[in-house]
Amino acid sequence: MxxxxxxxxxxxxxxxxxxxxxxxxxxxxxxxxxxSRRTIAPQLIAILIALQGGAVAxxxxxxxQPVPRLGVADQLIYWDGQIYAYIAAAGYSxxxxxxxxxxxxxxxxxxxxxxxxxxxxxxGAASPLCILLESLLTGLLSIxxxxxxxxxxxxxxPAALATIVFALWPASCFYDMGYPTGLISICIxxxxxxxxxxxxxxxxxxxxxxxxxxxxxxxxxxxIGVVHLLRWEHGGAKRARLLPLLAWGVLALxxxxxxxxYQAIRFHDAFAFISAxxxxxxxxxxxxxxxxxxxxxxxxxxxxxxxxxxxxxxxMINAEIWREGVVTLEQGIQRLxxxxxxxxxxxxxxxxxxxxxxxxxxxxGAGWAVYFGYLWTIFSTDQNLLxxxxxLFPAIALCLGLGDLANK
Numbered sequence: 001m002x003x004x005x006x007x008x009x010x011x012x013x014x015x016x017x018x019x020x021x022x023x024x025x026x027x028x029x030x031x032x033x034x035x036s037r038r039t040i041a042p043q044l045i046a047i048l049i050a051l052q053g054g055a056v057a058x059x060x061x062x063x064x065q066p067v068p069r070l071g072v073a074d075q076l077i078y079w080d081g082q083i084y085a086y087i088a089a090a091g092y093s094x095x096x097x098x099x100x101x102x103x104x105x106x107x108x109x110x111x112x113x114x115x116x117x118x119x120x121x122x123x124g125a126a127s128p129l130c131i132l133l134e135s136l137l138t139g140l141l142s143i144x145x146x147x148x149x150x151x152x153x154x155x156x157x158p159a160a161l162a163t164i165v166f167a168l169w170p171a172s173c174f175y176d177m178g179y180p181t182g183l184i185s186i187c188i189x190x191x192x193x194x195x196x197x198x199x200x201x202x203x204x205x206x207x208x209x210x211x212x213x214x215x216x217x218x219x220x221x222x223x224i225g226v227v228h229l230l231r232w233e234h235g236g237a238k239r240a241r242l243l244p245l246l247a248w249g250v251l252a253l254x255x256x257x258x259x260x261x262y263q264a265i266r267f268h269d270a271f272a273f274i275s276a277x278x279x280x281x282x283x284x285x286x287x288x289x290x291x292x293x294x295x296x297x298x299x300x301x302x303x304x305x306x307x308x309x310x311x312x313x314x315x316m317i318n319a320e321i322w323r324e325g326v327v328t329l330e331q332g333i334q335r336l337x338x339x340x341x342x343x344x345x346x347x348x349x350x351x352x353x354x355x356x357x358x359x360x361x362x363x364x365g366a367g368w369a370v371y372f373g374y375l376w377t378i379f380s381t382d383q384n385l386l387x388x389x390x391x392l393f394p395a396i397a398l399c400l401g402l403g404d405l406a407n408k
Contacts, residue, residue, distance in 0.1 A: 040160045041147045044167040045140045052176050077128045081178025083108055085131050088116035094267045098278040106267075107276035110259050111213030112180035131178045139175025139182030143167045145189040150400060152196070153360050155407075162403025165348075170341070171393040180213045181393065187213065188220050188394050192363055195224050204251040212255020216394045219373035221252045223366040281382055289380035302385055306335035338385035345371070345388070345398045352401030367397030 077085055083105060092105045119130045146166045150159035174181040187210025194203035203224065210217030225248075232238060232245050250257070264270035283289065292298045309332030316325030349371055353364040374391050378384075392398065 038156065038160075039147060040163055041144045041167075044143055044164065048140070048143075048167055048172060048175075052173070076132055076176050077178035079177065080108070081131070081135070084112045084116065084178055084180070085128055087113035088120065088131065092262075092266070094263075094269075094272055094276075096272075096275065098275055100279060100281060103279050104276035106263065106273045107279060109211075109213055109215065109256070109273075110262070111209065111255060112183060115183070128178070132176060135174075135178050135180070135182060136176050137182070138180075138186055139172060142182045142185035142189065145186055145193075146396065146399070149189050149193055149363075149396075150403065152193070153356055153363065153400060154404060158404040158407040160403075161406045162400045165402045165406070166396065166399040169393060169399065170389040174390060179390075181390065184210060184214050184217060184394055185396065187217055188366070188396060191217075191220060191224065192366060192396075195227075195362060196360060200228070200248060201251065204248050205254075207252040208254035210255070211253055212259060214394075215256070215377075216370055216373065216391065218253070218256065219369040220366040220394065223362060223369040225249060225252065226365070227362050283381045289376065292380045293375055302339045303336060305384075306332045306339065308332070309335065335385060338388040341388045341392070342385055344402070345392045345395065348398030348401035348405070349395060350401065351405050352397040355404045356397070356400065363400070364397045367395035370395035 083103065087105050087108060087110070092110075094104065094106055098104060116131045116134060119134055123130055143163065143166065147159070147163040150162045150166075153159070154162060171181055187206050191203045191206035191210065194200075194206060207217060207221040207224065211221060228245060228248060232241055235241065259273065260270040263272045269275070284292075309328050311332075313325045313327075313329030313332060316328060319325075349364065349367045352367060353361070356364050371392065374388075378386050378391065
């Protein structure tokens with residue numbers, strides 16, 4: 001795609017973002033069928049590919065490269081993506097006791113490696129390029145899926161703005177890193193869409209697939225499960241409907257249940273994946289974590305800690321302690337960015353709770369379930385605000401809320 005085409009697409013999006021409010025009011029007073037059918041996902045996908053491709057090209061041109069020089073796929077797949085690629089090629093291993101800082105493969109759910117392994121077998125290629133393309137393709141498809149859901153829940157212009165937020169949310173950079181970010185989003189969006197359409201068993205199947213890819217999807221399943229539980233509680237013939245309710249719950253958890261069965265058979269410990277989390281540190285006691293969640297000072301100290309890290313890093317660099325100074329600076333920047341993203345996500349979820357139709361309040365509820373699940377599993381521990389942009393990305397209602405806010 002030429003530069004001119006990308007520039008034209010960017011201008012279309014900026015025109016959408018900064019269109020006058022008066023003109024918007026006239027259109028929204030009598031929304032047309034054409035407006036409801038207009039799609040922005042292909043343009044966003046093209047822009048995202050251009051931005052990420054440009055970033056890759058610049059990094060290979062400007063940054064020092066290893067010797068021998070790595071291929072593009074090998075260079076892009078790193079961090080957790082490398083672990084998923086290793087599991088896809090070599091399978092799981094378990095080497096207790098867990099040592100702090102030594103990552104165990106069982107800490108990672110099997111959905112992504114299984115799909116990657118299947119692609120490798122079908123193509124007959126063990127190249128990481130297969131993993132990279134799968135990760136990128138599912139990421140781009142998730143943008144199309146999100147736009148369809150947004151059009152269903154919001155007016156045309158807020159839906160388009162919400163799609164822009166979703167596509168350009170910083171976590172989209174993980175689409176070309178071998179991460180399951182796109183797969184997770186697709187499973188969550190499909191489950192919520194099927195639930196809203198009354199296709200309960202299909203929604204459960206999507207939740208089961210997603211929860212086998214990442215535990216975050218379990219929080220979404222919890223929110224939808226609460227809706228089913230309330231329906232069961234307020235409906236008649238409870239005894240007759242109890243078995244289908246339990247079957248729905250099992251189907252919604254078939255991914256992690258299968259993973260636990262695998263661990264029980266191979267490693268004689270169905271909960272080894274929980275023990276493997278100790279590589280990132282031991283979590284504080286439950287009562288201490290509860291106190292952190294309600295302690296306003298714990299939240300407010302995050303930006304202050306980031307500013308201290310920036311100052312410390314600056315002084316270390318001035319003292320020619322280069323490596324440690326740069327690392328400390330990066331920690332401060334990351335902490336401040338994570339805190340800002342956390343506030344933005346909170347605002348988006350709060351607004352989505354207000355503006356989404358009552359019939360779709362489960363979408364906001366699923367977002368809050370992911371939000372509080374993140375607070376409990378990450379923020380209440382000594383990991384503080386870690387990877388907020390990626391770990392709160394599955395709370396897709398925040399993008400719907402921010403899109404509607406941007407329309408005001």
